[in-house]
Structures are given as C-alpha cells and as structure tokens.
Amino acid sequence: MTPRLIAAALAAIALASPARADDLRIGLSAPVTSIDPHFANATPNSSFARHIFDPLVVRGPDGRPMPNLALSWTALEENLWEFKLRPGVTWHDGKPFTADDVAFSFNRAPSVPNSPASFGGALRTVAKVEVVDPLTLRITTSAPTPNLPIDLTAIAIVSRHVGEGATTADYNAGKAAIGTGPFRLLSYSAGSSIEVERNPAWWGPKQDWDKVTFRIIPNPGARTAALLSGDVELIAAPSSSDLPRLRSDQNVRIFERQGSRALFLSPDFSREGASPFISDNDGKPLSTNPMRDLRVRQALSLAISRQGLAERVQQGMAEPTGQWMPPGAFGYNPAVGVPPQDLARARSLLAEAGFPNGFRLTLHASNDRYPADGQTAQAVAQMWSRIGVATTVETLPFATYLTRLAKQEYSIVQNSWGSSTGEAGSVLLNIVHSYDAPRRLGSSNDTRYVNPTLDRQIEEALSTMDPAEREQRIAAAVKASTDDLALIPMILFKAAWAARRPLTYEPRMDEQTLVMGIKRER
Template sequence: MSSLLRAAALAVLTSSVLTAAAQGSTLTIATSGDAPTLDPNLTFSGLAFGITNHIYDSLLTREDDGSIKPRLATSWKRVNPTTWRFELRRNVKFQDGTPFNAQAVKYSVERLINPENKAAGAYVLSMIKTVRVIDEDTVEFVTADPFAPLLAHLTHPVTAIVSPTAARASGKDFGRQPVGTGPFKFSRWNAGNQIELAANPGYWGGKVNIPRLVFRIIPDVGTQVVELRTGRVDLITAVPPENYKDLDANKDLTVFKKLGWGSTYLGFNTQSGVTKNVRVRQAISQAVDRDAIVSVLRQGLAVKANAPIPPTVYGAGKNLPGVSYDLAAARKLLQQAGVKPGTRVTLATYEGAETRQLAEAVQFSLQQLGLNAAVQITDYGTYTANMKKPNHAELFIGSWGTVTLDADYALYALFSSKEIPANNWAFYKNVKVDKLLLDARRSNDQARRLDLYQDAQQQIARDVPWLTLYHPLTTYAKTNRLQGEDWRYSWINLDLSKATLK
C-alpha cells in the first residue's frame, strides 16, 4: 500500500473513531422547531423552555408527585398576607463565574415583570410589586394583594434566574448567549439546525455525567421516529399515536406515557355569532363524539374529561356535569335555539398535524348537527392575534398547559373577565365566577381554595364557554443508552442532571 493510501485510510479510521466517540458522549434530542430565544424571562415558548430548563434554574421546582421542592431557594415562609421571604442556596455560581445571590433574583424578577420589556410571561409574576434584598442570601417578594399560589408560580420556567452581568453585557443578544446556573451551559447555535450545550463543570447540584447535549431541529414527526429507530437521535419528546405500539415493541427503545398537565379543548365565542346562545354551545358539545376522538385520533393516548384541567392539577374539578354524545338531542337543542339548518360558522385553529385532524373531526360533527362549518387554519401567531378580537370565529380549537400544577394558573387566565382578551379567548364573563376565582387566589386556607375552585368549575360547566375534548397523555421515547432521566410532567420539565449514557 502506498504511503498516500495509508494516510487516507488512517484519516478515515481516525475520523470514524472520533465520530463514534463524539456520539458516545453526546445525547441528541429531537425538537420540532427552533427556539425563538434562549432568554427564559423574555419568551413564552415551549420550544425555548425545553432547552432553557437545562441552562437555568428557578427558585422552586415541582417533583414527580406534584410537591414543591427547593431549587435555588432552600426555604421560605410567609411573613404576612402579602410578603414572602426566601432563603437562597449559598455558594452557587453562574456559568460565567459570577455569584448567584439576592441581587440576581431581584434583577431577574424585575426584568420579567418590567412593562418596558413586554414579556409574554410577565403575568406569571405580575402580582409582585416589590422585590426586597434583605442580604446576599435572603430576598422578599411583596404582592399587591394576598396571592396564595405564588410558590406554584415560582416553579414556572419563565421565572428562571439569569446572570445579571451577562444579561447586561449582552443586552438584546442575551437570548443567543445565555448564562444561568443550570447543569448545562450554552455552546453554540446553528440556526434552523441544532443547539448545543455542554456539561457545566461548576454545577451546584454535583457532577453532570453527560458531556454534550444536542437539540436537533426535525419538524416532521415521522422523520423524528426514523431517526430514533436508527439511533441518530436518542430521545423524541412526543410519540405520534400511530407509532406508539410499534416503538413500544422495540427492545432497543423505551416508551413512556403518563397524564400530564395539558388540556385540549373546543372553545366558543360567547360574545359573537350564534355561539352567544348557551343552547347552541350545549348542542355543539353534545354533537362532538369525544370517545371517538380519543380512541381513533389519539389511539387511547388521552383521557376524555369534563373538567377544564386534569386531575394532576391542584383544584381540578370533581363530579362536574358530564356531556354525553347524543346527536338527536343536540339537533333538538339547536332547533330550540332558533338556528336554521345550514347556518354558517367558522372553526379556527393553528397549523399542526393534531390540530388539523381535530378540526376535520369537529367539522364533521358540526355538519352532522346541521351547521355549515368552514375551517380556518393559520400559523400560530396569526391564530393568537385573531383570538384576541371580539368578533373572531364562533369556534376555536386550542390547548393549555397548567404548568404550575395549580388551578389558578388555568382557571383565572382562561375564565376570568379580567383576562379578556389576553387569555380568555371565549370572551366569557360571569360575575360569580370572577369573584370565586379572585377569592381563591387570595385565600391562604387551602381547603377553602379547593371549595372555591369546585364552585367556579360547576358554574363554568353550566355556562359552556368551552368543551374539554381530552387531557393528552404526555409521551416520549428514548434509546436505552439514556438512563436516569427525570421526565416529570413534560419535556420542559425534563431533568438530565443525574442522567447517564451507556
């Protein structure tokens, strides 16, 4: 063999060994789209939170059993009805070497709620009016009114603590140069292709065993499944229902499912069009075969429900009046409401395989009922902008994640008239419900809060501002080389700080 051929062969062999070594030390996760930013305070994107969760820490966290546990805060107490004091974890450093302390907490919280920043998630902590630095390791939050679910809200990924030094230095570019206290630190970002993180050697929680973490952007879920089967990705964050059984039977893979904190619903515009009439809303609700949607479209990877939030959430409704599929009764109700056969309505949703299938199923139900339904599918940004207009479509398909696992986060946002049009896209108004939800967020009596939430959901069920279609099961699939991950409720809660690669 000539020296040239030997050199070429050696180069190929070396390249193969290095590639194998890199793959062996890298965990690759498929994600459906690029993150808009990696600044946790100035985004409200699930695509972003699924990555920022590994770079940053919040003060508190939710465990798998739903309990609230320490993260960057080690203890807390309610000083008076409107003041909470937090003791902070000591000897923690940001990934840029600067210290984590009470000033960093004050900076991050004020950055989130500052109206000038126009943060989409500001409402998560908008009840905080003052952040007091008591000393380097102690901080107080003062709220305008008593706010019972504050601890739950502090588990939300939008409340993550950022490095003040890095954020000030980077300015508007901080979302591309993120610095937190989490188990992984930012390495590089190839826009539209992948985002790379590296283990944080100074992580306060101990040694991180996975050297390199890569998020590959693969919009098509079918391609994600192929890449998982061939080992080119190690984890997909949602399993298509049609692939679940096949992947579950693969001995080289592990597939996971559990009830999370999500809800998928059919909403009604209660202030415009024929859906202003509660009997029309009741008729449509009876005309939708939710059992078929769960069994056929979701292939069992969902739970039909009457409550707007799943039972994993504190304060979820119990013993609510159910809605059974009854097309004959639905047609009679529609006739009693004075709606003529062939009346035109619009059903709006956003682009996505699941939402498109749901829209087609609901459209068929509406046609069976006697309504002429036009489906309007747009990109998510256009959809949300349209939903904030009072005269938007009569019906809309959407979803909500009660990330804090406290009913306030969903019920107040979705059904309080104070949240029109920000989150209450049904434009639903009920004075009784408003008072119940306000009393629940102000009461420190947890038993009373539960009663108030039950009463509110009973009234909401009678008014029918929307129909809960199902609570989806959260799913993921992984190669068996990944061990020790903690999924909890969703991929934005995924904890890899103690995980290993075989």
C-alpha cells in the first residue's frame, strides 16, 4: 500500500470512529436555520435550542408539561399566574439567572426582525409580566389562558445582559448564544453542522457526552449510509424504505412513536383576484382566485388518496387523516373522518365552480424538511391531474420555502405543523385563526385564511378554564375548520430514530432529537 493509500485509510478510520468515547455525532434530517431561539417557530430550530437554552416549562416525551427553569406554577386567578423559578441557575458565562431574564425573553420572542414564523402565538394573552423578586414571576393575561404553562414550553429563555441589543446574527456567530442549557455552543455552520460541548455547571443531571456534533444530512439515503458506516451514531427520521434494512442490522436499533405532526395543504386565501401560480389551460392568469371557492377546495381534497400517500409514498410511516391530531388527543373530533378519494365527485364540484375543464396550478413544497416531502407533493399533483387540474410541483430547500411562504408568494403549498402541545388547539391558534399581529394570533397563518365566526369560536374555546368543556369546544372548532377546509389535512407522521448499539433513545411525540434522551446502555 502506498503512503497516500495508507493516509487515506487512516483518515477513513478516524472518520468512522469518535475521537473520544464521550463524543457523539448525530445526523439530522432538516437544517437548523438559526441559533437564535426566537427567530423561527420551527421544530428543527426549537429542538436544537433546547441544548443551549432552557424554557420555563418543558414537554416530556409524551407531550405533558414538566418543571424546568420554573419549579412550579399556580393560577392565582383566571387571569393571573405565579411562577416560582429554580434557584442556583447560572448562565454559561457564570452570571445568575433571574426572573428579569424571563421578562426580557417574553418581550423579545414575538418581535425578532425578519422572523419567518413568529413565537407570538404562545404569548398572545400575556398582558403584563411582573418581577416580584429574583425567583418569582407573575403573569397577567388578557383572557383566561388554561394552556399558558404548555404554551410557554415554546419560549426559550435568553439573558438580558447578553441579549439586549443582540441580533440574530450575534446568536449565529456565538456571541449571544449564552444560555442556561446543558450544552454550550462551539460552532455553527448554517446548513452543514453544529458543535456543542457539555456545560459542567448545568443545574440538571450530568450529561453523558463531552462533545456533540450535529450534522445536517437532508438526503435520507446519505443519513442511512452515515449511520451504517459509523460516521454518525444516531440519525433522525430514517427513510421508511431503509427501515427494513436497518431493522435487520444487529448493530442498529430503531425507536418509534406516533407523532403529532400533520402534513396538509394550505391554499392561498390572500388574494381575491389572480393568484400567481394558477392559470387557465392556455396558461393565462385567472381573473379570480379559485382557492377561495369551497367547492374547489373540496374537489382538491376528494382527489387525494390519503391511504395511498400513507402506505405507498410514506411506506407505512404515516396514517391517513382528515384532521391534524391522532385519536385520543385532546380536542380530536371523532366526527371528522378520513375523506375518501372520490374522483367523480371532485370533477362534479369543479364543474359547479365553473371549471368543467379544470385549470393549471403549481404546488410548492419543501424538499429537505419532512419524510418524502417532495415525493408526496408529486403524488398529490398526479392525483389532481386526474380531475383536470394540471399540476406542476416546485420543491425548495426548507429555509427558502419558509421565507417565501411568509410573504404569501404561493398559490397552494404542502405544509406541516407539529402540535407539540399535545392538543388540537395549537393549529387552531397558529394557523387557522385569522392573522392578527397586534394580538399575536394566527402567527403562522401564512396563506391568510379569514373566518371571523371561527375566530370567535377558537378564542372562546381556548379561554375556557373547565377542561371538559374546553375539549368539546376545541373539537367543535376542529370540525368547523375541516368543513370549511381552512387547510386540507392528508397524513399524520410517525416519528422514528435509528441508533448504533449500544445507544438508546427515548422517542418523543414532538419529534425533537435531544441529546438529553440519548444514553449508552451499560
């Protein structure tokens, strides 16, 4: 063997084995678009932020709220909550964490410049934050908010002394990435990799790993190859087509859980006139936006074989659905079934709406965010073409897709939402409710659906303190939304991870890949 080949072999061995036994390498399926924990309300960003920053309340693997920086919370009145904070917590730079940092974070989170997906919805009713003492916080809400502790799981706490005046670029550069979390940021390369090291002063249990490298590997085949070669020790969202091979490998373990992420279609409601990616069959823009006609939305929904998407495209790693939560979830409505594919009825509805010969449109989707997202969009396009709606698919990297979506640049998109709160109100609040920036409602309603009657129904439901009555009201709002097809639900994903032995992972309903849940079996 020549010296060059020997050097190459040694480099390959070094790549396939961790530098130290307490180092860990993870392959992520989607990019983390910013280290700023308040920049974008997206699962990849929020999942990574948990390593650097702590929220007041965290969700367990089953979605239930658990104490974190807040040890306890009490509803003193319907509109007044008191949070007792954890003593002895310090920031990565050694300065003490106090209630003032929480007040600063609540003020910053909804107002980050150029945010493509605001966190304002989680703080929509927070009217006043009072620092009683360094470890006591009182929150006055503008309306009864029974889900406030769950809502606050979305808000990472950043320090006032570092964050005041800091920009998103400062967080990305590491300058402002000073948290209270179990790890400290070492480096961030957008779309490529992130490195963190263990925070020895973390208030929580000692972590098993000294250094962790997160590699962004959007291609599912490349993620599988990286795992099998030992280039990484754990991957998120293994491809469903690779799962049989991974299950048969004695060096690999699979960890699964039914998730709460729904994949759906969001039509453009922002325009009454021509919509940019819809035309007649000759390519001329239509004078009115057909997506605002319920019959057209019904036709597009009935053209879809949800069972086919779940079984063939997602290869069993999804369930067909007509709503956005699985059976048994808080607010799930059993009266909302899975719409059957009915091509004849779909064509009839199009004719009733004035499109007997259909029309043309472009469906936009991400190509690196969800399992088989591009393939699913292509399958939907083929189904629509069968009813005369000639559909072109344009897929984009998620970061680009999200930025353009926030500007209402599309005519219809394939979209998704993970209801990490574990209940159906999350979608109603963030996506279905009319966009109302001053009130922090509909913060992710990027296609600008508007229904004042449903808005009132949603607000009343989410302000109902009695749990049983609140669930009934949420379920009724779910049905009203699906009847009007504010969005067109298609499938619910199953969450999965694959790890090399002897690692184990505690699978999570919210799909988050957390180093804190990765253990080495002794």
